[in-house]
Ligand SMILES: Nc1ncnc2c1ncn2[C@@H]1O[C@H](COP(=O)(O)OP(=O)(O)OP(=O)(O)O)[C@@H](O)[C@H]1O
């Protein structure tokens with residue numbers, strides 16, 4: 381039974397009708413007291429609640445009701461109904477425990493999708509928390525994706541659980557941890573899998589080109605627009621759109637993206653015809669978006685539109701038991717491509733791989749294995765072979781001052797460069813700041829961030 385709380389009868393009646401047509405049982409009440417009364421007596425699976433009842437339009441009453449529901453029924457999912465334009469209020473509600481919000485006027489599809497998602501996610505199956513890799517493979521399609529370390533199994537279980545909902549998923553994790561791989565898994569296991577999976581690297585799209593790239597344009601919309609062009613949202617019709625490097629999007633584009641996610645409609649450049657967004661949204665970043673919100677670089681309301689589900693991928697160092705199976709998998713893959721089908725890991729090789737830090741994570745591991753297979757003649761790769769492959773790699777790069785791709789993150793390079801300057805200038809902060817092109821406060825912030833004791 382779904383409970384709708386709104387003092388406006390037309391709202392309870394029309395959402396009620398919509399949900400009933402979909403086969404849900406529904407009840408509507410006009411205010412907080414009635415709602416709490418019903419909740420005490422009946423089994424309710426989900427609440428849809430308005431934010432204002434009588435006193436004023438500040439949303440205070442709605443937040444109060446939400447707090448009381450959460451106090452008495454902590455596991456019960458609550459979806460807020462807010463007026464368009466009061467996103468701040470919705471964000472406050474999410475922080476206070478609501479699972480999602482819909483804005484008035486609403487789109488029927490969106491209401492249904494939000495309701496279905498919230499109900500799907502609310503079912504917690506304790507037994508499922510123990511599901512092993514074999515059982516997951518029977519139920520889902522995870523072929524080609526290696527890993528059964530407990531930290532990664534948690535991710536796969538969650539993927540299985542949310543794949544069939546339309547919930548937006550935010551995938552975070554250091555570079556090379558498999559964010560794109562997981563995004564593809566979500567799509568592959570969803571009901572949208574026959575429709576396109578469209579990847580967009582937002583870090584690679586300039587602010588000027590954002591609109592035409594994402595929304596498309598019609599012929600003549602601007603000088604170079606010689607033909608109609610379909611945008612990425614349209615290309616993803618019915619399927620999944622994967623917004624990679626979402627943390628790199630600048631604020632002006634963030635507003636545009638928020639608007640589309642919110643209203644579910646948009647127009648191609650130069651066209652007045654309104655197009656409907658029908659794609660599941662998955663995003664990924666290796667940045668800390670909460671921090672970016674704190675620094676004013678990322679919109680909080682957009683974050684809450686993207687992160688209903690967050691999958692935080694473990695680094696390779698956090699799942700060392702997967703290093704061996706991953707390495708064997710990459711050898712097999714490369715062996716097939718380069719016609720060396722019998723190359724395997726020697727025990728010393730496995731030990732060597734398991735003992736390393738892997739700042740570039742799975743991508744770095746893969747790179748080293750493919751490279752080793754190419755430069756080492758033996759069919760059994762040991763510690764010495766990997767050392768040699770690394771050395772050859774270093775020689776080849778002589779003359780290139782930058783480290784190998786995938787071997788260091790920007791943060792690690794930054795930290796190493798700061799340390800180098802500190803040693804060079806004997807800890808003289810002014811000189812170090814000057815050499816790095818930073819102000820002194822900016823340098824201090826970084827010293828603090830990297831835990832460097834000057
Ligand atoms: N579980 C896995 N099994 C097999 N291969 C994997 C797995 N995870 C990642 N890979 C491989 O590792 C490489 C990096 O993965 P991916 O591109 O998904 O990482 P990413 O987190 O998106 O990296 P970046 O932050 O640099 O964009 C790819 O070649 C991918 O195929």
Ligand SMILES: [Mg+2]
Pocket residue numbers: 559560624
């Ligand atoms: Mg990626």
